[in-house]
Amino acid sequence: MGWQQKVLRVDLNAGTCTTEPLNMEWAAQYIGTRGLATRYLMENMDPAVDALSPENVLIFATGPLGGTLTSTSGRYAVVTKGPLTGAIACSNSGGKFGAELKFSGYDLMIVTGKSERPVYLLIEDDEAKLINAEDLWGRTVWDTEETIKARHHSEDMKVASIGVAGERGVYYACIVNDLHRAAGRSGVGAVMGSKNLKAVAARGSRGIRVKDPLRFMKVVEEKNQKLVDDPGRRSLTKSGTLSMMNVMQEFGGLPTNNFRDVQFDGVAKVNHKAVREKRHGHRNLLTNKACFGCTIACGRIAHIDKNHFSVVNRKEYWHASGGLEYETAFAFGPVVGVDDLDALTFAGYMMNEHGMDPISFGVTLAAAMELYELGVITREQTDGIDLRFGNAEALTVMSEKTGKYEGFGRELALGSKRLCEKYGHPELAMVVKGQEFAGYDSRALQGMGLGYATGNRGACHLRHDTFAEDMEDVSGKGKAQPCKDSQDNVAAIDSVGICLFTASAWDLGDLADQMDAACEGTWTAERLREAGERIWNLERLFNMKAGLTAADDTLPPRMLKDPAPTGMAKGKVNELDVMLPEYYALREWSVDGVPTRALLQRLDLEAFALADSA
Amino acid sequence: MRIQLDLKGELEDELSETIASNFTVAEGVTLEDMLKKLPFVDRVVLTSVNGTVIARSDRASLVLNESDKVTLLPAIKGG
Amino acid sequence: MFRSLHIDPAKCTGCLQCELACSLEHTGEFNPARSRIRVFEFEHGLRNIPYTCTQCDEAWCLHACPVGAIGVDTLSGAKDVSAAVCVGCKVCVGACPFGTINFNPDSGKVDKCDLCGGDPKCAEVCPTDAIIYGDADWSGLDKMRQSAAMSLMGR
Numbered sequence: 001m002g003w004q005q006k007v008l009r010v011d012l013n014a015g016t017c018t019t020e021p022l023n024m025e026w027a028a029q030y031i032g033t034r035g036l037a038t039r040y041l042m043e044n045m046d047p048a049v050d051a052l053s054p055e056n057v058l059i060f061a062t063g064p065l066g067g068t069l070t071s072t073s074g075r076y077a078v079v080t081k082g083p084l085t086g087a088i089a090c091s092n093s094g095g096k097f098g099a100e101l102k103f104s105g106y107d108l109m110i111v112t113g114k115s116e117r118p119v120y121l122l123i124e125d126d127e128a129k130l131i132n133a134e135d136l137w138g139r140t141v142w143d144t145e146e147t148i149k150a151r152h153h154s155e156d157m158k159v160a161s162i163g164v165a166g167e168r169g170v171y172y173a174c175i176v177n178d179l180h181r182a183a184g185r186s187g188v189g190a191v192m193g194s195k196n197l198k199a200v201a202a203r204g205s206r207g208i209r210v211k212d213p214l215r216f217m218k219v220v221e222e223k224n225q226k227l228v229d230d231p232g233r234r235s236l237t238k239s240g241t242l243s244m245m246n247v248m249q250e251f252g253g254l255p256t257n258n259f260r261d262v263q264f265d266g267v268a269k270v271n272h273k274a275v276r277e278k279r280h281g282h283r284n285l286l287t288n289k290a291c292f293g294c295t296i297a298c299g300r301i302a303h304i305d306k307n308h309f310s311v312v313n314r315k316e317y318w319h320a321s322g323g324l325e326y327e328t329a330f331a332f333g334p335v336v337g338v339d340d341l342d343a344l345t346f347a348g349y350m351m352n353e354h355g356m357d358p359i360s361f362g363v364t365l366a367a368a369m370e371l372y373e374l375g376v377i378t379r380e381q382t383d384g385i386d387l388r389f390g391n392a393e394a395l396t397v398m399s400e401k402t403g404k405y406e407g408f409g410r411e412l413a414l415g416s417k418r419l420c421e422k423y424g425h426p427e428l429a430m431v432v433k434g435q436e437f438a439g440y441d442s443r444a445l446q447g448m449g450l451g452y453a454t455g456n457r458g459a460c461h462l463r464h465d466t467f468a469e470d471m472e473d474v475s476g477k478g479k480a481q482p483c484k485d486s487q488d489n490v491a492a493i494d495s496v497g498i499c500l501f502t503a504s505a506w507d508l509g510d511l512a513d514q515m516d517a518a519c520e521g522t523w524t525a526e527r528l529r530e531a532g533e534r535i536w537n538l539e540r541l542f543n544m545k546a547g548l549t550a551a552d553d554t555l556p557p558r559m560l561k562d563p564a565p566t567g568m569a570k571g572k573v574n575e576l577d578v579m580l581p582e583y584y585a586l587r588e589w590s591v592d593g594v595p596t597r598a599l600l601q602r603l604d605l606e607a608f609a610l611a612d613s614a
Numbered sequence: 615m616r617i618q619l620d621l622k623g624e625l626e627d628e629l630s631e632t633i634a635s636n637f638t639v640a641e642g643v644t645l646e647d648m649l650k651k652l653p654f655v656d657r658v659v660l661t662s663v664n665g666t667v668i669a670r671s672d673r674a675s676l677v678l679n680e681s682d683k684v685t686l687l688p689a690i691k692g693g
Numbered sequence: 694m695f696r697s698l699h700i701d702p703a704k705c706t707g708c709l710q711c712e713l714a715c716s717l718e719h720t721g722e723f724n725p726a727r728s729r730i731r732v733f734e735f736e737h738g739l740r741n742i743p744y745t746c747t748q749c750d751e752a753w754c755l756h757a758c759p760v761g762a763i764g765v766d767t768l769s770g771a772k773d774v775s776a777a778v779c780v781g782c783k784v785c786v787g788a789c790p791f792g793t794i795n796f797n798p799d800s801g802k803v804d805k806c807d808l809c810g811g812d813p814k815c816a817e818v819c820p821t822d823a824i825i826y827g828d829a830d831w832s833g834l835d836k837m838r839q840s841a842a843m844s845l846m847g848r
Contacts, residue, residue: 068723069713069818096709103726155733156726179737205799207722217717224820231657235624244690247623251660251687289738290708295820297706301739320739468689471659472670568660568667 001211002064002519003027007040008106008128010121012195013054013113017121017128022107028521029604031528032063032107034090035495035535037079040110041088042538042608047546051083051187052169052194054114060160060200061109062102063497064519065511067208067293069220071227072499074099074292081546082186083194084171084360084415085434085458088542091174091188092462092494093160094291094299095181097202100158104204111197120148120161120199125206133198138164140353141176148201161199162189163355168405169193170413172360172436180322180352181291181299186435186457187415189355216517223510224295232504236298237288241326242272244439248330251471252567253444255437256334257389258366259430259558262441262567266339270329274341280305284341286320296501300325304349308342310396322352327461330439331362332399336369337389347399354403360415363436365398367416367428368408376423383407427557433458433548442555442574443564445470447479449574450583451487453553456539462500463490474568476575480582491539492532534603537587537595541608550593553580590614615641617648617678620685628654639678646673648684660687695770697829698806698813700743704823707734707741711815711824718814719804727797729806730815730824743824745815746793746806748772754805757788769811770829776802 005022023040030036037059049055058080066073076098082089101109104123111121118133136144145159160177166189173189174182183189192198210216227233235243248254249267256264268274275285282305290297302323304311311317324332324344328351332344351358371377372387379386383401385408387394401409411419416429416436430437435458442449447466452459465486466479489508493500496511508525515523543552554560559574584591588599597613600606619634629637639648645668649655661668662685668676678684712728720727730745752772755763762778763785765771774794779802785794786803794805806813808826816826828834 067713069710069717099725103724203726205724205726207716207720207724207727209722213717213721228820231624231627231654235627238627239624243623243626246626247687247690250622250685286739288706289741290706292709293713294706294708295710297708297821299738301737319737321737468659471687471689 001209002068002515003032004102004105004107004206004208006106008109008123010109010111010128010130011113012111012115012119012130012197015115015130017130019106019126027064029531030535030538031492031495031531032066033061033075033077033495033497034079034092034491035531035538036063037061037077037108038088038090038535038538038542040108041079042542044110044112045081047081047088047542049081051081051086051191054195056081056191056194058111058188058191058195058197059108060101060111062098062107063495065514066497067099067102068210068518069217069293070498070514070518071224071295072291072293072502073497074294075497075499076101076183077494078175078183078188080188080191082188082435082457083169083190084187086546087186087433087457087548088539088546089186089188089191089457090539091183091185093175093177093181093183094294094499095158095178096292097158097160097177097181098497099292100202100204102204102208103206104202105206109200111195114194115196118196118198120201121197122152123200123202123204125204136198137167140164141355142179142353144199145179148199152201154203157201157203159199159201161355162192163353163403164405165354165356165403165413166190166193167198168413170356170402170405171415171418172357172364174355174357176352176355182352182355182357184357185359185460210518211520212517216514219513219517223506223514226510227295227502227505230505233296236296236501236504239272240288240298240300242275242300242324242329244326245271245329248440251444252564252569253441254334255330255430255439255441257337258335258363258370258428259437259441260370260565262444262564262569264334264337264339266337267334269339270324270333270341270344275300275302275324280307284345285323291499294499296499298325298501302345304342304345308346309393310343310346317346317349321349324348327439328358331358332395335362335366335439336395338392338395339390340392343392343396346396350399350403356403359438360436361399361402361412363430364412364414364416364419365395367420367430368412369394370428371420371423371425374425376425381408381411430556430558431459432555433552435459441564441569442559443572444474444567444569446474446476446574446579447483449555449559449576450476450479450483450579453555453576453580454483454487454583456536456543463487465490465503474572476578480579480586483579484583484586487536488529488532490532491535492528495531495535496528530603534605537599537603537605538608540595541605541610544594544610553593615639615680617681618683620683622685623688623690625654625657625686625688643678644674645676645678645684648678649673657688658686659689661685695829696811696826697748697770698745698808698816699825699827701823702740702742704821705732705741705743706821707732707738708820710818710820711743714814714818718809720799727799727804729793729804743815744793746772747791748806748808753788753790754785754794757784759784766807766810769808771808772805773807774803774805776800779803
């Protein structure tokens with residue numbers, strides 16, 4: 001119940017698709033999506049292999065509450081080794097694809113090897129087959145999705161695919177489903193491209209059963225009401241995540257000009273009010289849009305002013321599509337100094353059409369702009385584009401060039417870390433473990449810094465939640481505990497197969513009630529929390545087997561040495577040296593960040609102990 | 615007397631801009647007194663008056679003055 | 694009072710909670726492919742339109758059925774398929790001008806909206822009131838009110 005109890009195994013070397021029963025012991029311990037896929041990944045690959053080699057394994061996974069009436073039940077996760085980071089990658093996406101994958105009868109899909117020629121995978125209920133995709137290679141996500149649906153005469157089909165960025169190994173290429181939802185981070189799209197797998201198309205009619213339908217519906221009704229009444233939820237429905245822009249500006253945590261500054265002069269032109277204002281007869285935001293099963297509907301549908309320089313005479317971009325949320329707005333706005341709303345929206349279209357992570361792209365462009373300012377990169381190299389902070393044209397042109405892997409876009413395709421190393425300024429890369437920062441400065445938000453530094457997939461704002469503690473007090477004090485606790489909680493939330501934004505109203509108890517009515521066994525908040533802790537530690541062990549060490553749990557020098565110039569944290573740097581030892585101790589890790597044997601025993605992870613586990 | 619309430623993020627939905635920027639309180643009211651009157655006080659994490667952050671412990675002793683700008687920030691969540 | 698489903702696509706976010714609730718009610722499983730109400734997405738997600746049987750008074754499906762499997766539920770007014778009588782010939786599928794009656798390969802019978810016997814689950818779960826179950830006699834009332842308001846503006 002809950003789970004479909006079936007796994008699809010796709011061997012691209014042999015060109016075969018086979019099924020096997022889901023390991024229910026693992027499901028009981030790792031739940032689904034993020035956790036369960038990590039357990040399967042550990043079993044199926046050596047973490048030390050090259051992320052872009054055929055030996056890397058790519059897993060698409062849904063969760064036990066996925067595809068049910070639990071709000072936001074459409075999530076799926078892509079788990080693999082990330083080329084951007086060399087660490088475990090776990091990218092989560094909404095839309096409708098994840099639920100459809102589950103309705104086609106599978107909890108998990110494990111892709112191994114590499115196809116000799118480009119292929120796409122078609123899953124129609126229990127039938128799965130690989131189909132030649134040589135004619136789709138080189139085409140955009142939007143084109144691919146439309147073509148596959150038309151070819152199989154099915155508008156109901158849901159497609160997850162890569163664009164040229166994924167094919168050509170852009171280090172932060174993502175997998176896009178349903179036109180504008182993405183498994184965005186760590187370069188999971190490049191892994192798909194390295195396997196010559198262009199797309200996965202699913203259509204299913206295998207229903208999902210729950211343990212006690214009557215109780216389940218009663219619980220769901222009660223929990224949905226809780227979401228309805230929650231002010232955080234209301235704000236997400238009305239303004240999406242974009243309302244945070246003003247909060248971060250006021251607080252002084254809004255990364256600007258490659259994180260040199262923490263407040264952005266142009267904020268009023270790119271915030272949640274700007275998208276609603278009519279300018280030159282054009283209003284950016286059109287409506288909001290829900291992912292599968294979601295009663296929040298934070299997604300934005302927007303359009304670009306036809307007269308804007310980015311699309312004038314380009315009718316193909318006059319239609320509505322996915323609009324700005326906070327992270328995309330930060331990554332195309334403040335961090336590159338651009339305040340042209342239509343340019344930001346255009347860059348967002350490019351990310352979706354060509355399949356790239358907006359956060360990593362924006363922060364990489366910001367690093368390139370700083371290198372350009374220093375004179376390390378010159379206009380000859382940038383295809384004649386003036387790559388200064390604030391130039392909207394630099395944003396629109398480079399987002400397209402990178403997506404199509406052309407000109408200077410090939411340099412930006414490297415990501416901040418590799419780009420800055422190549423040009424002799426590694427200190428300018430705002431990354432942890434090679435992955436770019438999200439839209440929160442870690443001098444202002446100290447716990448966020450700890451979360452970035454210890455994030456198993458590198459810098460990420462969606463692996464912990466210390467916002468309240470961070471805003472109460474700008475110091476390293478008292479941040480380790482909430483960071484650790486929320487990391488475990490988030491791992492559990494991700495793994496049941498729903499969206500993190502429900503956490504605005506729901507705690508683990510609310511999830512446990514729904515799990516308990518839907519799935520075998522007894523589910524409590526404590527059981528979920530423990531599973532979350534187990535998952536966090538298994539991800540850590542994957543990384544250590546991949547060669548990462550405590551030395552990778554750090555922040556760029558700009559965060560540790562350069563004081564914040566303005567805002568609440570004026571004069572302060574991130575106090576990672578205070579937080580990290582406290583965090584390791586709370587985690588029951590050694591001073592070198594290695595999980596202790598006692599901890600591994602408690603979490604039933606002894607089998608994965610490292611040689612130096614004390 | 616009139617003060618200016620400057621609400622950020624999701625708190626912006628709680629009061630119209632016109633009401634917030636012409637908010638009236640009695641003479642001698644402290645920041646804490648004023649906050650208690652707001653139905654969304656539980657969600658206020660950070661307060662500042664005329665750009666200076668007021669610690670939680672100082673809210674009860676800070677007396678508001680005519681045309682003070684009181685900025686209120688909510689705790690935020692991911693995204 | 695006869696009631697009917699009123700659908701306002703402008704309020705629909707495309708969340709598909711209606712499809713989930715419908716399939717659970719009729720199959721005991723969450724299975725949108727078996728839902729009798731469907732939400733169609735257009736223009737990159739800009740428009741989401743829920744659509745289901747309008748319960749025609751002189752129902753094409755009812756008249757077309759060669760075995761008399763389709764009757765009228767006296768309480769809700771819904772045109773209802775009797776699974777025991779239906780032979781799965783699909784003549785009704787061809788007869789319906791709107792495509793809202795469909796063959797279900799799992800059961801070998803046809804499925805259509807039966808208004809859940811007078812308590813439609815789609816309307817119950819819809820988070821934005823895009824689907825409501827209201828007075829059938831006045832299904833045009835809101836539109837009429839809008840038209841009235843427009844005629845006032847013209848003055």
